[in-house]
Amino acid sequence: MNWKVVLALMVTFALMMSSSYTMLIPFLPLYMQNELKATSDEIAMWSGFTFSITFAVSAFMSPIWGKLSDKMGKKPMIIRSSILLSITYFLGGIVTSPFELFLVRAFQGIAAGLWPACLVMISAYAPKNKLGLSMGLMQSANICGGILGPLFGGILATSFGMRNSFFIGSTALFTICVLSIFILKEPPADKDIKKADNKSVSTMDCLKNINILILLLCVGLTNFAIMEIQPIMSLYVQSMSENAENAVLLSGLILSSGGLAGAIASPLWGKIGQKKGFAKTITVAFIFAGFMLTMQGIPDNLIIFGAIQFICGLGFSGIFPSANSILVLITPRNSRGIGFGLMTSAQMLGGALGPIIGGLIVTLSSYSYVYVFSGLLMLCMGIYILFFAPESFKKAANQVKVTDLKTSQD
Numbered sequence: 001m002n003w004k005v006v007l008a009l010m011v012t013f014a015l016m017m018s019s020s021y022t023m024l025i026p027f028l029p030l031y032m033q034n035e036l037k038a039t040s041d042e043i044a045m046w047s048g049f050t051f052s053i054t055f056a057v058s059a060f061m062s063p064i065w066g067k068l069s070d071k072m073g074k075k076p077m078i079i080r081s082s083i084l085l086s087i088t089y090f091l092g093g094i095v096t097s098p099f100e101l102f103l104v105r106a107f108q109g110i111a112a113g114l115w116p117a118c119l120v121m122i123s124a125y126a127p128k129n130k131l132g133l134s135m136g137l138m139q140s141a142n143i144c145g146g147i148l149g150p151l152f153g154g155i156l157a158t159s160f161g162m163r164n165s166f167f168i169g170s171t172a173l174f175t176i177c178v179l180s181i182f183i184l185k186e187p188p189a190d191k192d193i194k195k196a197d198n199k200s201v202s203t204m205d206c207l208k209n210i211n212i213l214i215l216l217l218c219v220g221l222t223n224f225a226i227m228e229i230q231p232i233m234s235l236y237v238q239s240m241s242e243n244a245e246n247a248v249l250l251s252g253l254i255l256s257s258g259g260l261a262g263a264i265a266s267p268l269w270g271k272i273g274q275k276k277g278f279a280k281t282i283t284v285a286f287i288f289a290g291f292m293l294t295m296q297g298i299p300d301n302l303i304i305f306g307a308i309q310f311i312c313g314l315g316f317s318g319i320f321p322s323a324n325s326i327l328v329l330i331t332p333r334n335s336r337g338i339g340f341g342l343m344t345s346a347q348m349l350g351g352a353l354g355p356i357i358g359g360l361i362v363t364l365s366s367y368s369y370v371y372v373f374s375g376l377l378m379l380c381m382g383i384y385i386l387f388f389a390p391e392s393f394k395k396a397a398n399q400v401k402v403t404d405l406k407t408s409q410d
Helices: 003-022 025-034 040-072 074-092 098-111 114-125 128-160 162-182 191-196 203-207 210-240 244-276 278-295 302-316 319-330 333-364 367-388 391-397
Strands: none
Touching (some): 003 025, 003 074, 003 162, 025 040, 025 098, 025 128, 040 074, 040 098, 040 114, 074 098, 074 114, 114 128, 114 319, 114 333, 128 162, 128 244, 128 319, 210 244, 210 278, 210 302, 210 319, 210 333, 210 391, 244 319, 278 319, 278 391, 319 333, 319 391, 333 367
């Protein structure tokens, strides 16, 4: 199967998956209030549980699904995840209480794994010299879905009701399943991979590998910084805005500007990484994003704050494509499912911890310190990779040949 066709399919899947998810998630509290008739106290209690349960369950399940994808194949995992997610979205549209919605969100965590499965699929098909571009386009599609999802969600909820938004999301995921069954083909295993099949690479092998651990720290810390900021952005914008009524709209526009910058820049980061080395791009991206994030804690002017958010998005967009490309380079093809599964777990854990730490910082100080704290963490990560990361990581991140995990644990 032509790799360009696979890339087009995976990019389409990423866009549909991301937009379906973000079309619903921001409106869950309103869904509880308007459709499930929950009281204010119930919404306050169940919102946190309903959001966090999916992260927690998915963090546990992702490495399991990743290992199964290495054994059973990439295509079956895409079909498995898309059909189960389609069912969870449908069930979300027929629940009658916050507790039922909580159970559905827990099931969604079990069903998750479509994103890493798509990354594993395209990593198996893409030529080595197109790896950076492929990962950049995947990240760009994921970001675009995150921008378009809330927009479509708001329009659909207003026009057809919030329950129908769940059914539309379910249809989108079912479409992914159907396209996978009839169009997508399992990548053929080459001779080197067949020989390597006898070598069992376990989750512990990955966790003992210093290069994998650095990548897990990279993606976990990045998602931590993102999720630490998102819940308080509207309040921070409100504190800088003369008109409090426009705070939600302004924060949405400012947040989207960072996403727009990321959607534009992700493929460019991929191309640069392909030419200059992914260790260099991920280092520059961390330092640049960290510096701009720290700067966001300084201004009390919305225009300056929004401009920095756009520039910050340019930096953030270089981290995930670089990390995904490095993972492909340092793992054998028959073990990438485990690797991407662990990276998804790290992202989920970072996403779960971010809002908690951000809330504590706001309680002890102010909104601006959340940005400063996140920015300094990102800067420290970039400095660590630049000066202190082992040479094995930098060499592996710039190689063109797959390295066996068990021979690179120095």
